[in-house]
Amino acid sequence: MNLPPAITLIEVGPRDGLQNEREIVPVEGKVAFVEALADAGLREIEVSSFVSPKWVPQLSDAAEVFARLKPRPDVAYSALVPNMKGLERALACGVRRIAVFTAATEGFCRRNINMTVDGSLDVFRPVVAEAKKQGVFVRGYVSVVFGCPYEGAVDPAKAVAVAHRLADLGCDELSLGDTIGVAVPAGVEAVLSLLKFPVAQTAMHFHDTRGTALANAFQAAIMGCSRFDASAGGFGGCPYAPGAAGNVATEDLVYAFEGCGSKTGVDLHRLAAASRLAGVALRKEPPGRMYRALKSATC
Amino acid sequence: MNLPPAITLIEVGPRDGLQNEREIVPVEGKVAFVEALADAGLREIEVSSFVSPKWVPQLSDAAEVFARLKPRPDVAYSALVPNMKGLERALACGVRRIAVFTAATEGFCRRNINMTVDGSLDVFRPVVAEAKKQGVFVRGYVSVVFGCPYEGAVDPAKAVAVAHRLADLGCDELSLGDTIGVAVPAGVEAVLSLLKFPVAQTAMHFHDTRGTALANAFQAAIMGCSRFDASAGGFGGCPYAPGAAGNVATEDLVYAFEGCGSKTGVDLHRLAAASRLAGVALRKEPPGRMYRALKSATC
Numbered sequence: 001m002n003l004p005p006a007i008t009l010i011e012v013g014p015r016d017g018l019q020n021e022r023e024i025v026p027v028e029g030k031v032a033f034v035e036a037l038a039d040a041g042l043r044e045i046e047v048s049s050f051v052s053p054k055w056v057p058q059l060s061d062a063a064e065v066f067a068r069l070k071p072r073p074d075v076a077y078s079a080l081v082p083n084m085k086g087l088e089r090a091l092a093c094g095v096r097r098i099a100v101f102t103a104a105t106e107g108f109c110r111r112n113i114n115m116t117v118d119g120s121l122d123v124f125r126p127v128v129a130e131a132k133k134q135g136v137f138v139r140g141y142v143s144v145v146f147g148c149p150y151e152g153a154v155d156p157a158k159a160v161a162v163a164h165r166l167a168d169l170g171c172d173e174l175s176l177g178d179t180i181g182v183a184v185p186a187g188v189e190a191v192l193s194l195l196k197f198p199v200a201q202t203a204m205h206f207h208d209t210r211g212t213a214l215a216n217a218f219q220a221a222i223m224g225c226s227r228f229d230a231s232a233g234g235f236g237g238c239p240y241a242p243g244a245a246g247n248v249a250t251e252d253l254v255y256a257f258e259g260c261g262s263k264t265g266v267d268l269h270r271l272a273a274a275s276r277l278a279g280v281a282l283r284k285e286p287p288g289r290m291y292r293a294l295k296s297a298t299c
Numbered sequence: 300m301n302l303p304p305a306i307t308l309i310e311v312g313p314r315d316g317l318q319n320e321r322e323i324v325p326v327e328g329k330v331a332f333v334e335a336l337a338d339a340g341l342r343e344i345e346v347s348s349f350v351s352p353k354w355v356p357q358l359s360d361a362a363e364v365f366a367r368l369k370p371r372p373d374v375a376y377s378a379l380v381p382n383m384k385g386l387e388r389a390l391a392c393g394v395r396r397i398a399v400f401t402a403a404t405e406g407f408c409r410r411n412i413n414m415t416v417d418g419s420l421d422v423f424r425p426v427v428a429e430a431k432k433q434g435v436f437v438r439g440y441v442s443v444v445f446g447c448p449y450e451g452a453v454d455p456a457k458a459v460a461v462a463h464r465l466a467d468l469g470c471d472e473l474s475l476g477d478t479i480g481v482a483v484p485a486g487v488e489a490v491l492s493l494l495k496f497p498v499a500q501t502a503m504h505f506h507d508t509r510g511t512a513l514a515n516a517f518q519a520a521i522m523g524c525s526r527f528d529a530s531a532g533g534f535g536g537c538p539y540a541p542g543a544a545g546n547v548a549t550e551d552l553v554y555a556f557e558g559c560g561s562k563t564g565v566d567l568h569r570l571a572a573a574s575r576l577a578g579v580a581l582r583k584e585p586p587g588r589m590y591r592a593l594k595s596a597t598c
Contacts, residue, residue: 001485001518181592184558185517186300211507211551211588214514218484219300241595245588252510259483289510289544293480296540 003218004226007262008044009250010175010203011037013278014065015046015080016247017235019056021282027061029281031068036274037232038075041266042250046099046229049080050089066093078139082113087127091134098131099175100124101141102166104159107150108143108179121165128169140171141205145191147182149240156190164196173201175229178216180240181209185219192223203227206248209238213248214256221262228253233275233286249288251275268294302517303525306561307343308549309474309502310336312577313364314345314379315546316534318355320581326363328580333364335573336531337374340565341549345398345528348379349388365392377438381412386426390433397430398474399423400440401465403458406449407442407478420464427468439470440504444490446481448539455489463495472500474528477515479539480508484518491522502526505547508537512547513555520561527552532574532585548587550574567593 014034018025025033030048037045047069053060062079069077078097081087090098102120103109109117124140131138144151145159163174174197183206195202204220204227206213217228230253236246254266272294275286286292313333317324324332329347336344346368352359361378368376377396380386389397401419402408408416423439430437443450444458462473473496482505494501503519503526505512516527529552535545553565571593574585585591 001488003485184555186302186559189300208510208588209592210554211510211513211548212555214510215517215555218514218517238592238595241592244592244595249510255509256483256511256514260485289508293508293537293540293543296537296542 001222001260003221003257003260003262004224005262006226007221007253007257007264008227009042009253009264009266010044010046010227010229011042011232011250012046012229012247013037013231013233013235013250015049015059017231017278019049019058020237020239020246021058021235021284023282023284024058025281027064027068030061030065033274033278033281034065034069036270036277038072040270040274043074043265044076044078047077047079050086051080051082063089063093066095081127083123084127084130087130091136097137097139099139099141100127101143102162103143104145104154104162105148105151108148111150112143117162121169125169128171132170138171139173139175140166140169141175141177142166143177143179145176146178146187147180149180156187156194160191160194167197173203175203175205177205178207180238181207181213181245183216184212185215188216188219189223192220192225199224200226203229205229207236207238207246208234208248209241209244209246214252217248217253221257232271233278233291234288235278235282235286245287249290251288251290251294255290300521300559302520302556302559302561303523304561305525306520306552306556306563307526308341308552308563308565309343309345309526309528310341310531310549311345311528311546312336312530312532312534312549314348314358316530316577318348318357319536319538319545320357320534320583322581322583323357324580326360326367329360329364330367332573332577332580333368335569335576337371339569339573342373342564343375343377346376346378349385350379350381362388362392365394380426382422383426383429386429390435396436396438398438398440399426400442401461402442403444403453403461404447404450407447410449411442416461420468424468427470431469437470438472438474439465439468440474440476441465442476442478444475445477445486446479448479455486455493459490459493466496472502474502474504476504477506479537480506480512480544482515483511484514487515487518488522491519491524498523499525502528504528506535506537506545507533507547508540508543508545513551516547516552531570532577532590533587534577534581534585544586548589550587550589550593554589
């Protein structure tokens with residue numbers, strides 16, 4: 001197999017994982033989770049979000065979490081930023097990597113952030129410009145690239161067009177999201193074939209709602225993609241399909257890629273320990289498959 | 300993507316799925332499950348096993364189940380057969396497709412069927428010969444092709460050598476099993492690259508214990524494999540990793556392959572109805588991801 005020799009896993013559990021969980025994790029629990037993830041070898045961690053606390057109560061303590069994180073020169077911490085006010089808050093916390101986010105469909109954009117796609121790009125234009133001026137790394141998320149809970153299947157050309165518009169704002173990286181976990185490998189091929197943005201700066205963000213996340217990740221990796229978002233323990237759920245699985249579990253990607261010779265730099269047992277920590281804080285067993293296989297083998 | 304235009308799913312839920320579940324399903328429950336699977340469009344169904352009831356109490360009613368199945372000319376029903384006595388029982392029930400089974404490792408073969416690999420082949424030689432004489436289709440299973448709970452990683456060359464010896468007995472088809480769900484796509488590539496048996500007569504049997512089943516199936520499909528074993532609803536568990544997931548869910552394969560343009564002939568909603576039926580009989584929610592996504596979307 002022609003896979004990238006190294007795979008970078010961008011850990012989004014503290015943000016995308018936790019924000020979909022009901023149980024509120026206190027600041028110290030979040031800090032311990034992030035530290036444990038860094039200890040496991042993850043080098044890019046999305047820590048929190050500077051959106052309004054009304055939108056995501058779970059992440060209303062972003063500033064406190066960042067203030068308490070031990071500085072680690074070799075770990076890049078990032079946060080979601082919805083507008084200029086969010087950027088100001090992030091910068092005040094010393095955050096040097098931010099993420100902005102729009103969607104491939106009007107329906108999702110409106111219900112998720114109450115804006116049109118055009119409107120969201122207008123909001124993010126000055127945010128990205130200011131961030132770049134300050135030397136801050138900017139990730140641009142596109143949600144529902146492969147399918148939308150409100151509009152159904154998404155035309156790959158339409159999704160990629162939104163990605164290109166986001167890239168044109170000056171993003172250093174794109175993250176193409178299968179927000180509701182409907183993607184299949186042929187769809188991944190279609191989207192990546194159309195994308196005119198460097199694959200080295202493109203992360204794929206899969207959810208495992210229908211069990212397809214790893215198949216999708218391998219299709220992307222065959223096409224040269226080496227960056228994948230993942231959530232330790234598979235936390236996250238899917239707000240559009242209650243009871244179904246959410247973010248692909250970091251453990252599953254580590255196991256599969258390492259087994260194929262692609263290095264992730266992540267220690268699987270330490271990672272599972274981080275997931276266990278989050279599970280205790282969330283009062284919930286981590287749903288990830290590899291996590292459960294590891295656990296059952298060691299109990 | 301260069302995938303086979305059609306994929307055949309061999310439904311093993313009534314046998315491999317149920318045999319790992321604690322709750323004993325009565326004859327009528329099994330018959331209803333099999334009929335529902337056939338109604339969903341599955342054309343090859345492994346119904347039961349003529350092993351000793353002491354080994355697998357769940358399947359001790361094989362003869363009654365076969366007796367009560369409605370004949371369907373377009374559906375191939377099969378059963379596991381461990382020896383000549385099992386073959387005689389199967390033939391007496393009118394079974395026209397049987398499966399014999401050995402393993403890639405001595406450790407697993409001994410603990411699973413209390414024989415050496417050589418010994419198992421000696422036992423199966425006359426069984427396959429007699430079956431062929433009677434015009435009965437024979438499948439040969441190789442277990443733990445990618446890894447063994449007693450011996451760890453398995454050399455692909457060693458696993459393939461066992462497969463070849465089983466094929467040489469006269470099997471019409473091989474099924475290469477990742478019994479404990481440790482396979483990754485690179486391992487699938489290694490095994491299929493070494494196999495000197497027609498890919499059109501080779502089924503891959505994946506378990507989703509570590510979330511890799513679909514990625515493995517797509518790797519096999521890219522290499523021309525179009526036959527996959529699967530268990531409706533993902534029933535089956537993994538006896539070597541209690542609490543972990545087992546057989547890949549038929550729904551997950553149907554969704555992913557159909558989404559990529561490879562026809563399975565299976566109706567996803569009818570299939571989920573069959574899984575629900577089994578779930579009621581087993582007093583257990585089907586664990587499959589696509590099943591849960593479907594259910595949460597329709598509840």
